[in-house]
Amino acid sequence: HEMAALNNTSVVVYAAKDLRLVNREMPVPGPNEVLLKMHSVGICGSDVHYWQHGRIGDFVLQEPMVLGHEAAGTVCAVGASVTHLVPGDRVAIEPGVPRENDEFCKNGRYNLSPSIFFCATPPDHGSLCRYYTHSASFCYKLPDNVSYEEGALVEPLSVGIHACRRAGVSLGSYVFICGAGPIGLVCLLVAKGMGAAKVVITDLSSERLAKARELGADFVLLSGAGSEAEASLGGPQDMARRVAECLGGTPPDISIECTGAEACVQASIYATRSGGVLVLVGMGPKLMTLPILNAAVREVDIRGVFRYCNTWPMAIAMLASRHVDVQPLVTHRFPLSSALEAFEVTRQGKGIKVMIKCDPDDEQP
Ligand code: NAD
Ligand code: ZN
Numbered sequence: 001h002e003m004a005a006l007n008n009t010s011v012v013v014y015a016a017k018d019l020r021l022v023n024r025e026m027p028v029p030g031p032n033e034v035l036l037k038m039h040s041v042g043i044c045g046s047d048v049h050y051w052q053h054g055r056i057g058d059f060v061l062q063e064p065m066v067l068g069h070e071a072a073g074t075v076c077a078v079g080a081s082v083t084h085l086v087p088g089d090r091v092a093i094e095p096g097v098p099r100e101n102d103e104f105c106k107n108g109r110y111n112l113s114p115s116i117f118f119c120a121t122p123p124d125h126g127s128l129c130r131y132y133t134h135s136a137s138f139c140y141k142l143p144d145n146v147s148y149e150e151g152a153l154v155e156p157l158s159v160g161i162h163a164c165r166r167a168g169v170s171l172g173s174y175v176f177i178c179g180a181g182p183i184g185l186v187c188l189l190v191a192k193g194m195g196a197a198k199v200v201i202t203d204l205s206s207e208r209l210a211k212a213r214e215l216g217a218d219f220v221l222l223s224g225a226g227s228e229a230e231a232s233l234g235g236p237q238d239m240a241r242r243v244a245e246c247l248g249g250t251p252p253d254i255s256i257e258c259t260g261a262e263a264c265v266q267a268s269i270y271a272t273r274s275g276g277v278l279v280l281v282g283m284g285p286k287l288m289t290l291p292i293l294n295a296a297v298r299e300v301d302i303r304g305v306f307r308y309c310n311t312w313p314m315a316i317a318m319l320a321s322r323h324v325d326v327q328p329l330v331t332h333r334f335p336l337s338s339a340l341e342a343f344e345v346t347r348q349g350k351g352i353k354v355m356i357k358c359d360p361d362d363e364q365p
Contacts, residue, residue, distance in 0.1 A: 010129035011339045011356075014064045016054030021339055024066070027133040034085055034136045035077040036093070038358035039148040040365070041128045042070035042156070042330075043346045045181070047120060051343060057286075061122050068128025069095035069119035072142065072151030073358070082136040091139040092151035093127060094158075094312050095119035111162075111309040118307075130336065130358055140312045143320045149355055149365040153326040154315040156353075159281065160186030161315060162308035164194055167254045167279040171195035174250060176243050176271050178223075179258035180208040182352055183281060185215055185329060187256045192216045193324045200246045202239065202264075211352060214328060219246035223264070236263050236291075240270035252276065260284030266291055274298040281305045327365070329353040335363060 006023040013019050029035045046056060047067040054061045075089040085091065097117040098105050104112040117135075120126030127134070142151045164187060169175060173196040177184050180203035191199050200219040201212045209220040221242055224233025234242070244251045251273040257265055260282030269291050272278050278300055295302060318324045331351030334342035336358045346354045357363040 008129055008131045009336055010066045011068065011336075011343075012064045012066050013051050013054070013061065015061065016052060019051045019067075019340060019343060021337070024129065026131055029077055029079045029133045031079040031081040032136055033079045033133045034075045034082060034091075034139055036073035036091070036127075036132050036134060036139070037076045038071060038073040038127060038130055038132055039090075039362065040072050040152045041068045041356045041358060042149075042152045043068075043342060043354045043356065044070055044156070047126075047128075048343060048347050050120070050122075052347065056121075057283075059122050063123065065120060065122055066125040066127070066129055067120045068126035068356075069121075070152045070155040071095070071119075071127040071132075072148040072154075073127075073132065075139070076131075078136065085136055085139060085141065090142040090148065090151070092142055092154045092312060092316060093119075093134055094138040094140065095127070095155065096307060097135045097138045109309055111307045128336075128339070128356060128358070138312075140316055142316065146316060146319045147327075147365045149330055150319050150326055151316075152355065153329060153353070154312055154319070156182050156186045156329075157190065157315045157318075157324070157326055158308040158311035159183055159305070160188075160190035161311045163187050163256055163258075163279050163281050163305045164190045166303050166305055167256055167277050169194045169196055169254055172197045173254055174247050174252040174273075175199045176252040176255040176268065177201040177258060178255065178261075178264040178268055179203055179282060180205070180212040180217075180220075181258065182329060184256075184258035185212060185352065186326070187258055187281070188212060188215055188217055189324050189326065191254075191256070193318060198247055200243050200252065202243075202267075208352075211328075221246065223267075236267035237270050239267040243267075243271045255279070256281060258282050262288045262290075269295045269300060269302070272298075272300045274300065277301045277303060279303045279305050330355050330365070333357055333363070335360065
């Protein structure tokens, strides 16, 4: 009888290089929580990183942890105090839930709250499982014309929204994006959605640049910065010059760095117009050598980006209005039972977004 309760198939990382599909207990929602039957969960680079290294910077795996934080599902039970959701509601899940009402929360920047709960960041479990409980206030109802996969993609899309807001993208902006991985691509989608006139995007991979073109990039540039191809394609200052050339000789107002590579941060500083803004989304080495005096004397504002805050309602509205289309980001789908294979495909850098279908009775998008 005890075994019967263990029917919650979950993707759990035990330690570096040790990923398992295990049956965990069915969770019970607290008064302010909902129980969700998970539908679609995207795999993020950070999930793969915890699997490969057992840590990301100061976040170190101490105990087995369920992965996953890009998720959507259906409400199947609600806690006693929940009033805005009912069983049957389809929702997108915001994975970061503040634990205390500190100064960061009070001023709206709750992503900076140091004690925040965050799915699949140790010690907090993620949502890559069949049944999952989450704070009801951080579950957002999906309109009928927004699919579960689009709901799951609100998470990476939110990184793009927050980055573009921090960068001040607006009507007519000229934008340079470094990196055409999932995050660079969502920044591209959001920048175009916010009215950017021209977006130039760079990557080492011509395949990823082809995807960027498909998603609306005005110009794509193959990068050599920091790679073996550097000799032929040039260094950071050459990249900055090529970016301005694409834009008809005008440097971009805004650069969005989405690789974390030192050479790319350097190129982003050189590329940004005097008085412009560079936002750092990519997470690379702790210390970097940067042309900081160049940024200082040209008044290039360098701003950090940490996840997002206050983005889910806007993202869902953008998707429902069809103003932004995230569906082409999904290149692979696997049932939950094949999750280990899905992680291997992601690790190999194949495609863009790999989706896990957690409901064996509904594997539609
Ligand atoms: P990714 O690894 O899939 O994409 C990075 C892309 O950068 C790749 O396509 C790669 O080819 C390209 N690249 C690497 N070196 C390059 C170079 N020298 N020139 C041009 N392109 C280069 O990763 P992702 O999922 O797209 O995430 C991008 C970055 O954003 C990562 O560093 C990740 O940790 C970070 N991230 C930050 C936040 C945040 O809150 N700030 C949130 C999510 C992800
Ligand atoms: Zn992520």
